[in-house]
Amino acid sequence: MALPRFFFLILWLEFFLFIQSHAAIDYAQALTKSLLFFEGQRSGKLPANQRVKWRGDSALKDGSDAGVDLTGGYYDAGDNVKFGFPYAFTITTLAWGIIEFEKQLATKNELGHAMEALKWGTDYLIKAHTSPNVLYIEVGDGDSDHDCWMRPEDMTTPRTSYKVDASHPGSDVAGETSAAFAAASIAFRRSNPQYADVLLTHAKQLFHFANDHRGVYQQSIPVAGKFYSSSGFDDEFQWAAVWLFHATYDKTYSDYLANFGSTGGVRSLFSWDDKWVGVQSIVTKLKIQKKLNPQNELWSKYESEMVQFICPVIQKGKNNVKMSPGGMLWWQPWNNFQYTTATMLVIAAYSDHLASVQTNLMCDSTTVTPGELIKFARSQVDYILGANPKGMSYMVGFGSKYPVKFHHRGASLPSIKTNPRLIACKDGFNYFRSDRPNPNVQDGAVVGGPDANDQFDDNRSDYQQSEGPTVNTAPLVGLLARLAV
Secondary structure, three states: OOOOOOHHEEEEEEHHHHHHHOOOOOOHHHHHHHHHHHHHHOOEOOOOOOOOOOOOOOOOOOOOOHHOOOOEEEOOOOOOOOOOHHHHHHHHHHHHHHOOOOHHHHHOHHHHHHHHHHHHHHHHHHOOEEEEEEEEEEEHHHHHOOOOOOOHHHOOOOOOOEEHHHEOOOOOHHHHHHHHHHHHHHHHHHEEEEEEEEHHHHHHHHHHHHHHOOOOHHHHHHHOOOOOOOOOOHHHHHHHHHHHHHOOOHHHHOOOOOOOOHHHHHHOOOOOOOHHHHHHHHHHHHHHOOOOOOOOHHHHHHHHHHHHHHHOOOOOOOOOEEEEOOOEEEOOOOOOOOHHHHHHHHHHHHHHHHOOOOOOEEEEOEEEEEHHHHHHHHHHHHHHHHOOOOOOOOOOOOOOOHHHHHHHHHHHHOOOOOOOOOOOOOOHHHHHOOOOOOOOOOOOOOOOOOOOOOOOOOOOOOOHHEEHHHHHHHHHHHHHHHHHH
């Protein structure tokens, strides 16, 4: 029996989508979008050179309940809260990408925008670190914020300020913020040395605060732990120490690492809560560059454990990370792409470090060249940008097909520039439940991504797949610059 015409039409359309999704990807455009994302997430008084025009000034009284200025910074994701723990990791990975791929960012004329994004983030952290042993780690309340669907420009939800201090410690968030300051100080060292010195002072103070007053931050601030709970602080101690050593080459910090008693072991992922792979990566970089004492075999242990993480990721290990049928690394159902972007930054940086000394990676008896590492990183970025079975870019605003109903308050509600009328707490849910595309495009947001079988439902209510936190896009900035050149 002859097959109906529509069958061949469907086959042709699927083939066309496949070809389109695997066409040359414009990494430079994706890089531009990734930096626009941070402008779309800004809190506070917006600058004159703001490029994302649908946004307006917001949260101009943040910190007033505590008598401090906590305006500025970035909103976490599709909500209007500033969560300090993932926020600091965002700043660290953004700075890391700038440090590793500064030349490539400059070549693509995006270094200035990247530095602006970084400084917007660190300026807020400076405000939040009001004294050596006091760090404000959250503004806004997750429960009350999530109970409403409001634009940040006219939100009426509580803007409570939360801090850790000597009596209410938070070694994890203090350590991560120390790392953010130290990494950013390296990024600013040449262009703005005075500012780099300020950042480094904050990094050192927070490192001592984290070590001298120990405890996980959710024990001090339970409301913060409801959304971003910490599993411990040993990794943040070393994460801060390795960045401080990278920034200063002060033996105090390498000795701290050497005497700590742990190298982290072989990890299963790299994220805002588990920084061990990042520690191992920076130690390995400094080892390759001969900044660490080569007589100490401990540094090779860090590298070995990082390699044992990377090999299963690139499918060259014994227990490889799961891959979807369409070729996507799969870690967890909730915001899977956060692990992909952070890990690909690690792999791209390691590739270049190996290439600098003309060395290959060995996965047991299998040789992996630096070029093959970059090729794998590219494959995962390509998947995010549209080379996938859906033919969909999971970066909002990039390509011809991307999530148009992604979970984001500001993007899904009319811009205050076009509709200045207050949209009250519960009234906003009329827009949340709407089947219409978001009226504003939050360029550069990377959503959580599809499920383990490459299935994705463009649905505003599915925050596991459809929300785009800052931790997803931050590692991509430097990585996209690397791929664009």
